[in-house]
Amino acid sequence: MRNRAKFSIPTKYILGFLAILCGVLVVLSFISESFTSTVKNTAAKVVIPVQRGMNHVGLWLSDKAELVKDYKQLRKENEELKEKIDTMQAENSILIQQQSELEKLRELYQLDDIYSDYPKVAARVISAQPDNWFSAFTIDKGSEDGILMDMNVIAGAGLVGRVTYVGKHYSTVTTIINDDSNVSAKSASSSDNCIVNGDLELMDQGYIKVSNISKDATMQEGDMLLTSYISDKYVPGILIGYISNITDDGNKLTKSANLLPVVDFSQLEEVLVITQLKESIEEETTAP
Amino acid sequence: MLRNILRIIILFTAFIIQTTFHETLAIGQIAPNLLLILVCCMGFISGRRVGIYTGFFCGLLLDIFFGYENIMGLSAFCFMYLGYINGSYHEIFFTDDICIPLILTTLSDLAYNFLFYCATFLLRGKLDFILYFKKIIFPEMIYTAVITVLLFRGLQVIHEKLEKYERRGGESRVKGISRDYT
Numbered sequence: 001m002r003n004r005a006k007f008s009i010p011t012k013y014i015l016g017f018l019a020i021l022c023g024v025l026v027v028l029s030f031i032s033e034s035f036t037s038t039v040k041n042t043a044a045k046v047v048i049p050v051q052r053g054m055n056h057v058g059l060w061l062s063d064k065a066e067l068v069k070d071y072k073q074l075r076k077e078n079e080e081l082k083e084k085i086d087t088m089q090a091e092n093s094i095l096i097q098q099q100s101e102l103e104k105l106r107e108l109y110q111l112d113d114i115y116s117d118y119p120k121v122a123a124r125v126i127s128a129q130p131d132n133w134f135s136a137f138t139i140d141k142g143s144e145d146g147i148l149m150d151m152n153v154i155a156g157a158g159l160v161g162r163v164t165y166v167g168k169h170y171s172t173v174t175t176i177i178n179d180d181s182n183v184s185a186k187s188a189s190s191s192d193n194c195i196v197n198g199d200l201e202l203m204d205q206g207y208i209k210v211s212n213i214s215k216d217a218t219m220q221e222g223d224m225l226l227t228s229y230i231s232d233k234y235v236p237g238i239l240i241g242y243i244s245n246i247t248d249d250g251n252k253l254t255k256s257a258n259l260l261p262v263v264d265f266s267q268l269e270e271v272l273v274i275t276q277l278k279e280s281i282e283e284e285t286t287a288p
Numbered sequence: 289m290l291r292n293i294l295r296i297i298i299l300f301t302a303f304i305i306q307t308t309f310h311e312t313l314a315i316g317q318i319a320p321n322l323l324l325i326l327v328c329c330m331g332f333i334s335g336r337r338v339g340i341y342t343g344f345f346c347g348l349l350l351d352i353f354f355g356y357e358n359i360m361g362l363s364a365f366c367f368m369y370l371g372y373i374n375g376s377y378h379e380i381f382f383t384d385d386i387c388i389p390l391i392l393t394t395l396s397d398l399a400y401n402f403l404f405y406c407a408t409f410l411l412r413g414k415l416d417f418i419l420y421f422k423k424i425i426f427p428e429m430i431y432t433a434v435i436t437v438l439l440f441r442g443l444q445v446i447h448e449k450l451e452k453y454e455r456r457g458g459e460s461r462v463k464g465i466s467r468d469y470t
Binding site: 040051201 | 306404414
């Protein structure tokens with residue numbers, strides 16, 4: 001190495017050349033989608049399997065950590081859960097009765113239950129956005145597993161975000177707490193429309209911002225917010241979270257509030273991808 | 289050659305740890321910027337050229353997987369210049385003292401985060417810089433500085449070991465290589 005260093009190119013030129021290369025890359029990523037996807041998929045061939053492996057290591061470690069947990073605590077938890085199951089079973093039987101009633105009524109009104117059951121695919125979270133500004137993560141399923149751009153992602157009962165990039169064997173999901181994501185939402189009880197904006201200011205308190213609530217809205221604290229019909233990316237009827245802390249805006253026309261999301265974004269391990277796109281739902285319902 | 293392979297392995301491992309164990313590393317949702325620490329320290333230990341290459345490689349990896357709006361090349365550009373600037377101090381200041389790389393890395397983190405804020409938040413009309421400084425940039429700087437102390441020592445040990453190895457085993461090899469050239 002040292003022998004050859006005498007003939008090497010000055011660092012200035014290397015720096016200049018690489019800077020121009022960066023510029024070219026920026027321009028190329030605007031112009032040509034196929035170029036970026038080729039680069040990304042090539043890099044993914046090396047990185048994704050390693051990330052998957054690391055993820056297994058992490059899961060194994062947390063599994064072992066769980067085992068050490070106090071047995072007494074587990075037993076206590078078990079008893080509590082059993083009690084919960086009893087009460088829930090009672091509630092469930094009532095709900096089943098109501099469900100059949102609902103179906104009958106739906107038939108009477110000829111309503112399609114378009115949002116009850118979306119087809120879903122489970123995916124594992126394999127890596128997270130490395131900086132502290134934004135909140136996105138990658139999942140281990142991509143275009144070859146049938147994932148498409150803009151598919152909605154949920155975890156447990158609530159909305160997590162949507163797919164913003166699809167590679168061959170991985171895809172990137174941008175969460176709704178991300179500072180630049182917006183979701184059109186409506187209140188479950190009063191059907192008032194509003195916009196849910198991710199906000200970095202509130203992120204560490206565990207809240208998301210809700211804005212553009214009409215001043216006449218009857219929305220109350222504790223109301224459920226669902227994704228609305230208006231949204232062109234999100235399928236309707238998915239739970240986002242619960243309203244709290246409603247305040248009047250200075251313009252006297254709108255109100256804003258905080259939203260407590262149902263999903264714990266720091267503990268995501270597995271998510272469900274809804275494989276139905278909003279556009280396809282619209283086509284189905286508008287078709288004669 | 290051995291050095292370069294080691295560098296790539298270290299950077300790649302850092303990238304994997306940064307992306308997969310982000311939540312585990314984070315204290316109060318703030319994680320240190322491992323890649324930035326490595327680029328700055330490697331640049332400081334080995335000079336400009338290495339700084340440029342490691343910076344470009346790291347930035348490109350970040351861009352490929354988590355680029356803002358899927359644009360490639362922006363972080364690569366920033367990291368490359370950070371590596372270059374840190375590398376420039378290699379000839380002036382290089383000592384065993386940890387103070388200078390510590391200050392350099394912390395300032396680099398500040399600069400990188402400031403640029404990041406300008407590119408992604410300021411341009412969207414989020415003007416409250418003080419708030420973001422308090423909430424993200426400053427905690428990250430402190431955490432990054434703490435990790436730098438550990439990582440810089442580690443890198444230095446590897447650097448010294450390699451130098452010894454090259455001095456010992458290198459002489460016979462260098463003779464062999466130069467014979468090939470002539």
